[in-house]
Amino acid sequence: MLKKYLIAPGPTPVPEKVLLEMAKPVIHHRTSEFEAVFAEVADGLKKVFNTKQDVLMLAGSGTAAMEAAVINTLNPGDTVLVINAGKFGQRWRDICKTFDINVSTIDMDWGCSVKPAQVEEFLISYPETKAVLLQGSETSTTAYHPVEEIAKLIKPKDDTLFIVDGITSIGVHETKFDEWGIDIAVTGSQKAFMLPPGLSFICLSEKAWKFVEESTIPRYYLDLRKEKIAQAKATTAYTPTLSLINGLKVVLDMFFEEGLENVYIRHAVNGEATRAALQAHGFKLLAEAPSNAATGFYLPESIDGGKFVKFMREQIGVTYAGGQDHLKGKIMRISHLGYHDTFDTITGISALEMGLVKFGYDLELGKGVAAAQKILKDYIG
Amino acid sequence: MLKKYLIAPGPTPVPEKVLLEMAKPVIHHRTSEFEAVFAEVADGLKKVFNTKQDVLMLAGSGTAAMEAAVINTLNPGDTVLVINAGKFGQRWRDICKTFDINVSTIDMDWGCSVKPAQVEEFLISYPETKAVLLQGSETSTTAYHPVEEIAKLIKPKDDTLFIVDGITSIGVHETKFDEWGIDIAVTGSQKAFMLPPGLSFICLSEKAWKFVEESTIPRYYLDLRKEKIAQAKATTAYTPTLSLINGLKVVLDMFFEEGLENVYIRHAVNGEATRAALQAHGFKLLAEAPSNAATGFYLPESIDGGKFVKFMREQIGVTYAGGQDHLKGKIMRISHLGYHDTFDTITGISALEMGLVKFGYDLELGKGVAAAQKILKDYIG
Numbered sequence: 001m002l003k004k005y006l007i008a009p010g011p012t013p014v015p016e017k018v019l020l021e022m023a024k025p026v027i028h029h030r031t032s033e034f035e036a037v038f039a040e041v042a043d044g045l046k047k048v049f050n051t052k053q054d055v056l057m058l059a060g061s062g063t064a065a066m067e068a069a070v071i072n073t074l075n076p077g078d079t080v081l082v083i084n085a086g087k088f089g090q091r092w093r094d095i096c097k098t099f100d101i102n103v104s105t106i107d108m109d110w111g112c113s114v115k116p117a118q119v120e121e122f123l124i125s126y127p128e129t130k131a132v133l134l135q136g137s138e139t140s141t142t143a144y145h146p147v148e149e150i151a152k153l154i155k156p157k158d159d160t161l162f163i164v165d166g167i168t169s170i171g172v173h174e175t176k177f178d179e180w181g182i183d184i185a186v187t188g189s190q191k192a193f194m195l196p197p198g199l200s201f202i203c204l205s206e207k208a209w210k211f212v213e214e215s216t217i218p219r220y221y222l223d224l225r226k227e228k229i230a231q232a233k234a235t236t237a238y239t240p241t242l243s244l245i246n247g248l249k250v251v252l253d254m255f256f257e258e259g260l261e262n263v264y265i266r267h268a269v270n271g272e273a274t275r276a277a278l279q280a281h282g283f284k285l286l287a288e289a290p291s292n293a294a295t296g297f298y299l300p301e302s303i304d305g306g307k308f309v310k311f312m313r314e315q316i317g318v319t320y321a322g323g324q325d326h327l328k329g330k331i332m333r334i335s336h337l338g339y340h341d342t343f344d345t346i347t348g349i350s351a352l353e354m355g356l357v358k359f360g361y362d363l364e365l366g367k368g369v370a371a372a373q374k375i376l377k378d379y380i381g
Numbered sequence: 382m383l384k385k386y387l388i389a390p391g392p393t394p395v396p397e398k399v400l401l402e403m404a405k406p407v408i409h410h411r412t413s414e415f416e417a418v419f420a421e422v423a424d425g426l427k428k429v430f431n432t433k434q435d436v437l438m439l440a441g442s443g444t445a446a447m448e449a450a451v452i453n454t455l456n457p458g459d460t461v462l463v464i465n466a467g468k469f470g471q472r473w474r475d476i477c478k479t480f481d482i483n484v485s486t487i488d489m490d491w492g493c494s495v496k497p498a499q500v501e502e503f504l505i506s507y508p509e510t511k512a513v514l515l516q517g518s519e520t521s522t523t524a525y526h527p528v529e530e531i532a533k534l535i536k537p538k539d540d541t542l543f544i545v546d547g548i549t550s551i552g553v554h555e556t557k558f559d560e561w562g563i564d565i566a567v568t569g570s571q572k573a574f575m576l577p578p579g580l581s582f583i584c585l586s587e588k589a590w591k592f593v594e595e596s597t598i599p600r601y602y603l604d605l606r607k608e609k610i611a612q613a614k615a616t617t618a619y620t621p622t623l624s625l626i627n628g629l630k631v632v633l634d635m636f637f638e639e640g641l642e643n644v645y646i647r648h649a650v651n652g653e654a655t656r657a658a659l660q661a662h663g664f665k666l667l668a669e670a671p672s673n674a675a676t677g678f679y680l681p682e683s684i685d686g687g688k689f690v691k692f693m694r695e696q697i698g699v700t701y702a703g704g705q706d707h708l709k710g711k712i713m714r715i716s717h718l719g720y721h722d723t724f725d726t727i728t729g730i731s732a733l734e735m736g737l738v739k740f741g742y743d744l745e746l747g748k749g750v751a752a753a754q755k756i757l758k759d760y761i762g
Contacts, residue, residue, distance in 0.1 A: 019403075019405075028694075060441045064440070220475070220480075221603070239442040243403070243624075
């Protein structure tokens with residue numbers, strides 16, 4: 001018997017009751033029955049985003065929502081600033097370039113977080129900047145970026161939008177969309193939202209909606225003007241991902257039953273425990289300002305990360321994530337995302353310890369587990 | 382107790398074993414386990430499309446695949462011909478216009494099918510036409526269009542593509558993509574493919590891939606060049622709709638176990654039986670060349686179609702579809718799509734008969750059922 005554990009930063013485990021909700025027979029979407037579900041989840045999403053604005057649902061993965069953010073508010077020839085601090089920063093850059101937007105980047109070493117002062121200086125030098133695009137949590141490096149501080153810098157500027165990829169930060173780190181002054185936030189279903197992939201979310205501020213009126217980039221499937229009108233009537237412009245939206249209803253019930261604050265604490269505690277465990281073994285963390293979505297760390301040089309991650313998944317049953325691009329084979333990422341609690345963290349750490357020993361690396365078994373337990377014990381019960 | 386019956390042309394009922402497959406725990410998509418599923422379904426899709434080309438999977442509803450067809454092969458200023466014979470013909474037109482493509486239309490009364498000679502004449506007059514866009518089955522009117530005949534007209538023309546929205550025709554009417562010479566065919570998960578919405582499919586001919594090289598419309602999420610490269614390696618450019626693809630594996634197994642030929646016969650027989658039942662009551666069919674996806678017919682003038690469809694759904698438990706746009710309230714559509722067999726047709730007809738009587742319309746109960754039975758009896762057992 002090989003039990004499977006999914007401890008990678010997306011897709012994440014889906015709770016049994018969400019799976020079962022999604023396994024219920026399909027209902028038609030142009031019905032009062034589905035409209036009631038839609039209205040309920042639309043309302044719940046506002047609570048997660050801390051906003052009075054509509055959080056629109058799109059049939060597509062997170063990248064679809066990222067593209068929607070760009071093509072609905074910007075224009076070819078606009079100048080934007082992309083914080084390029086990992087694979088998903090590069091994605092912001094690539095999306096913008098695809099649509100002939102002039103991209104300046106602040107390039108950070110992978111694992112580093114941008115400093116608000118860097119953004120501030122840039123905006124002083126280039127006040128014509130139409131948007132600053134950032135990852136709340138850069139999944140490839142497990143770094144958290146100072147979303148709140150940067151939002152507050154940009155909030156007073158009528159001609160600049162702050163666009164946040166919250167794919168692994170919303171539902172992990174509290175995000176106060178309205179209060180902080182975020183202009184666009186996007187996220188997807190398969191991370192903190194504990195659902196399979198295929199549904200994404202996007203929220204626009206009043207300021208961003210004004211940009212939408214000025215934007216000329218042709219768009220059809222991802223046209224947010226049409227979605228705004230449709231979703232105000234508890235439906236979507238095109239066929240919605242019915243089963244995911246039904247599952248989302250259960251997810252949001254779970255969020256509110258646990259309490260959103262406790263959801264954030266849970267991610268924080270599991271993140272902290274994992275970091276303590278890794279540091280107990282002397283492993284170097286990748287992120288200087290770690291995200292609570294996942295923890296990346298450098299594997300011992302003697303370990304081939306690609307082979308090790310594959311071995312852990314196929315022989316031990318534990319799926320972590322390896323590194324991407326230039327960090328491929330060098331780092332590993334352990335997720336704390338979504339339907340993940342104390343004993344998932346213990347499993348992840350203890351499996352790592354045993355796996356490394358099996359791979360010939362000399363370490364003290366249980367040392368990381370103990371360090372994690374020390375933190376987790378105050379959290380359970 | 383109110384048992385629910387979904388007899389609308391999409392979303393359609395999902396078989397229990399598909400629901401259960403999708404309810405299994407999520408596996409990570411960058412694994413050999415998922416790649417094996419992906420490769421298997423990619424192979425199965427080729428059989429359904431009758432093609433040697435790759436059938437690409439997109440995370441999005443059918444409209445996403447329609448947009449992908451246009452933005453990957455055409456250019457602003459190109460001239461195209463759209464067969465505008467219903468709501469989805471209008472969608473082809475609207476998508477093309479969004480991207481500054483010059484659209485000529487052959488406008489058909491709703492319910493009528495285009496004649497190949499009309500297309501032939503147009504192409505003689507306008508040989509510079511870059512593409513002809515058509516619905517295989519126009520869901521809003523339940524008409525089938527002569528896909529094969531038009532494909533064969535366009536096949537010899539190197540500079541013209543034939544683009545088919547097969548959302549309610551593929552899996553219903555046999556579609557020989559390669560042999561007929563279709564250049565692009567798209568479809569979605571929630572019709573004949575018996576899945577919830579959120580996954581769509583697109584297949585391009587060699588000729589169409591040449592157009593892709595010449596196309597300059599900016600595209601990111603729906604960039605088929607990236608998907609072609611990724612999917613050749615049994616993965617996707619962005620996170621795939623894992624649970625739907627797992628469900629698709631079971632759907633394709635069901636297709637091949639029944640035999641694709643029998644899938645088409647089943648749709649044809651249920652369509653024929655439904656049409657016979659409606660005609661036994663003297664109801665006028667909407668389509669002159671009916672699709673086997675669904676049957677649209679004019680309700681008696683004394684019946685308010687909107688109220689009747691709502692009553693049937695909410696009080697009787699049977700979900701049909703009403704009419705769209707100018708046919709709203711005037712027609713009703715009964716589906717034969719997907720996980721639908723003999724007794725679903727009987728249920729649909731008998732519920733209609735009883736419902737109409739309850740609504741004060743005088744008809745002979747059982748007359749339509751008997752007409753359907755006469756056809757269905759040769760098919761069962």
